Amino acid sequence: MGRYVIRRLLQLIPVFLGTTFLIYVLVWAVPGDPFAGMCGERPCEPGFIAKMNEKFHLDDNIFSQYFQYLGNLVQGDFGETYNGNSVGELIALRYPVSVQLAALAVVIEAIIGVIAGVLTGLRGKGFLDNLVLVSTLFLISLPVFVTGFALQILLGFELEWVDPVVSSDPTLGELLLPAFVLGSLSLAYVARLTRTSLMENKRSDYVRTAVAKGLKPSRVVGVHLMRNSMIPVITFLGTDLGSLMGGAIVTEGIFGIQGIGKMTYDAILQKENITVTGVVVLLVIVFLIVNLLIDLLYAVLDPRIRYE
């Protein structure tokens, strides 16, 4: 187990460096004048350009720029926007609502998806099974923004059950619909994954053994079948939590949520490169850490992994 953890940690380092470098290059090393259009319609003032060049060492080569950026980052300094606001503070301000949204989405996925998957996986073919298969097929085929629009029009404008856009400091109740939209695609995957996983394991030899041992059906399913079948599902849910925090741009846009996704989107349009880099780097860190935790969780759930 110890060696496994260390190996995963070591693998993380090159991936972290690679991904963040990639982002850095993409954001800063684009051909052409990095300041074109950066200060709105007017060209930037020369003093500002000089200041920025100095601050970000833009005259150095890209590698040394990157490592200096990384150095600041390690000290917790995400840099400043052109207006002199601290990017770190901006992120701290916007992050909580995005985290709430992502967590709520995963909870919705887990509850609805797992229930649908378990019901169909245990019962096998039948009406319910077909219903779940067809509805997940639709959820998978609908781009998130179409789901979002459709539900916003239907529930928000037509039926007026919910506010079409959330308030500036939304409650969990307000976030429910956006979270459902955000998690809808994964919800379909969770349902299908649970279903296939159960169907496969239901016929497995060790489940047969458990029955032959004279255990009650509830124990066979609850202890022997579920534990094995839920491993891939839990892994998926965890990974999703990591990626949904960054994937909320569309949903936040539709429902007017002032989260990290909205902030990044605005920053990209306004060429706030420092903000963009900061957020993406942060998201990558979150993604990688969540994945590491998932790997470890996996090793806890499945003892075979620990000794590989």
Place this chain on the structure above:
Amino acid sequence: MSTVDYSNGDHSNSELLLEVDDLWLEFRTSDGVAKVLNGVSYNVHAGETLAVLGESGSGKSVTAQAIMGIVDMPPGVITGGEIRYHGEDLLKLSDTRRREIRAEGISIIFQDALSSLNPVYTVGFQIGEQLRLRRGMSRKEAQKRAIELLDMVKIPNAKGRVKQYPHEFSGGMRQRAMIAMSLALDPEVLIADEPTTALDVTVQAQIMDLLKEIQVERQMGLILITHDLGVVAEVADKIAVMYAGRIVERAAATELYRMPGHPYTLALMDSMPRLDQRGQTLNTIKGLPPSLLNIPPGCPFAPRCPRAQDICTVELPESKDLGLGRTSACHFAEELVNRV
């Protein structure tokens, strides 16, 4: 092979434990109806070893699964017959009562111990689980008993091993753990479905010795399903030979070896590698068993039988009683047995 010699004996006077009587079973799949068991009958007494022989697909495992009540249903459907345990038809029992008989009355060991043990629980947990749930033992007591059981099946360092996972065991040890698990509730009948096929020869012999030893000690009924005629000769008291879902021959082991009473049994014996004929090509049985989706009329063995006559493709041979507890389903059974 085996270091222990157990003489084949007659146990017909001991208590009759389990009786499969004219069992019919089919699988209704999208490809059609596969008639997998077509009137299977056999029984086992206390202290007795019944060996069930037959080609792959002849229905040996399905019969065992039917006894345990673990056939996949659907697609499986039992269309006739009884399975009596102490004279009581298991097929008519409630689910609860049936469950109580599993592992306490009749227990089973599967061929592939690795896939039959749950990969995410320790061996000790899996053995102790039944003790806790059905004997009301505490976690501690169950653990202690699991260690004793592992000791009994001769797993070295049982105390340490009990906390390990199945994948940390070797193949032979896994099968021993499987045996320990199936013996945890002291069953009267043990079904061993090819318990040694996945193991290498020396380990095979050790496991067989162990099984036999425990059986004699506890006076269990043992149903041993196997391909290995060598194993059968050493441990079986009586033998049932299956072909296409039927028992084609039943006899005391010594009798059957002395004089097979069915052409299929003869062919099986011919196809067995023998030490005194090393280097010769084996006489494998030519042809394939009939498709169970569509069993032709007459004797199912007819297309492959060297003794087949016209009648064989028309009339299904009934199982004939040849005396001394011996039966054979061949039109020419008497001639075969009285050859010499």
Place this chain on the structure above:
Amino acid sequence: MSDPTAASTAVDSAGAYVTAAEHAEPTTGKSRSLWSDAWRNLRKRPTFIISMVIITFMIILAVFPSMFTSADPTHQDLQRQMLKPSADAWFGYDFQGRDIMAGVAHGAKWSLLVGFFASLLTVLIGGTVGVIGGYAGGWLDGILSRIGDVFFGLPFVLGAIVILSAFRAAGLKSAFGLVIVVVLVISALTWPVAMRIMRSAAISAKQQDYVKAARALGANSFRIITKHMLPNCMAPVMVYATILFGATIGVEATLSFLGIGLRAPAISWGVMIAESRDYVQHAPHLLLFPAGFLVLTVLAFVMLGDAVRDALDPKLR
């Protein structure tokens, strides 16, 4: 579907298909290959037939849009702004008074082009890297896998926005150029998934006896990969490619919705949906028709992928 990397879960486990190949060994003495077996099974599946009908229709629509409409999709007429569907214009008119049906017909081409090339390129890159890594193993596999991880670690939508807005600054004008950029961006961010699927298939295939035999006989690596491994590794990747085809159409729409995907003159369904954004409350038909076609197409590909996967998996037959 806004994140094609998630589509990998639709391909449950790559290993399943390799066992599928094993199980497809002749059972009746007649040798039947995995593919012909699967094909026979596939033909009987209703989902396969439905999805093929939809896909064929969409392809015809893309190639011969004028078969379905004579209107010019770019002709604006503010007089008929946002008119509801009628006998004259079945799908109605958009906010600039353009015929929506003409737009949908002519937009099919752009959506399908992006879907086709992006999934093709993804599978080519990912498949090649995956089979090399899986076959070679060792340090090469380690390096390739880490490179894959680097791209996989980028959040898809954010990564796409960053790259695309960079290109946007470079100022592309031609429709074809726009398509190429979107295709490249999608493939660049998605190939690690194809790589992982191919890699695990290749690792299992490598352990098959005939591959071991070929290696023992001294066949060179290129030959072993192309002759022995690829035919057995293709199944899971093909399933993924099919689903990805649909997924990328949805992704293109998402990118266009964010204002960084295609744009005039390449007016795809996604662009039409994005343009409907501000009017959708009062004129839902602006959203309904392009979105309907989009969803139908994605649905068809996902269904096709499902059907192919089930047909290839003997356990489910």
